[in-house]
Amino acid sequence: MVRVILVGPPGSGKGTQGELLQAAFGIPKISTGDILRAAVRDETPLGLEAKHYMESGNLVPDSVVIGLIEERLQSEAASDGWILDGFPRTIPQAEALDALLAKLNISYDCVICLDAPDEEIVQRMLARGRDDDKEEVIRERLKVYRDKTAPLIEFYDRKGSLQAVNGNRPPEVVSAALKELLQFEQPVS
Ligand code: ADP
Numbered sequence: 156m157v158r159v160i161l162v163g164p165p166g167s168g169k170g171t172q173g174e175l176l177q178a179a180f181g182i183p184k185i186s187t188g189d190i191l192r193a194a195v196r197d198e199t200p201l202g203l204e205a206k207h208y209m210e211s212g213n214l215v216p217d218s219v220v221i222g223l224i225e226e227r228l229q230s231e232a233a234s235d236g237w238i239l240d241g242f243p244r245t246i247p248q249a250e251a252l253d254a255l256l257a258k259l260n261i262s263y264d265c266v267i268c269l270d271a272p273d274e275e276i277v278q279r280m281l282a283r284g285r286d287d288d289k290e291e292v293i294r295e296r297l298k299v300y301r302d303k304t305a306p307l308i309e310f311y312d313r314k315g316s317l318q319a320v321n322g323n324r325p326p327e328v329v330s331a332a333l334k335e336l337l338q339f340e341q342p343v344s
Pocket of ligand 1: 169212216220276296
C-alpha cells in the first residue's frame, strides 16, 4: 500500500511523476489541479467558482479544495493507496488533511518535495503552454508558492515525513529515484 504526497513548485514535475507512480503502483493520482481544470472545462458550479482564481495564478479557496479531497479520499478508488498531487498547498489544507486521515484511521508513507530552480520552472511551463502558463501568471504562481505552499516543507519536515528529491533532472531519472525511495519507506504514525 502506497500513500504519498507530492509537494513542490508548479512545473517541478509533480504531475508527470504522479502519472508514472500511478502506473508503477497501480494506484490513483489525485490531482486537485486536474479536478479543477475538468470542472472549468465542463462549466460546473465548481468550475465557475474556481476559474478566475486559476486564471490569475491564485489559489482556489481552502474550503473548496478540502471538500474535493475529502470526497476523493473516501471513495472506493482510493482504498488501495493514492498519490496526492497539488494538495495540500497551504498549512490549513495540510491540517485538514491530517484531521481527515486521522478520522479515516490511515496515514501517509511520506511527503516528497520535488524542486527545481525558478528559471527552469518558467521555461518548462512556457514550453507546456497550458491556459495558465503565460509568463506573468507563472510568476504569480511562483510567488504564491513561496508565500503559501513553501511553509509546508517545514511543517512536514518537523514531523519527520519529508523526503527531498531533485526535480531538475530528466523525468526517468527522477522517477527511478522516487520508486527506490518508496520501496524503502515506512509509514509515519
Ligand atoms: P501547477 O502545479 O502547474 O501549478 P496545478 O494543476 O497543480 O498546476 O494547479 C493549477 C491551479 O489550480 C493552481 O494555480 C490553483 O489555482 C488551482 N489549485 C490546484 N490545487 C489547489 C489547491 N490544493 N489549493 C488551491 N488551489 C489549487
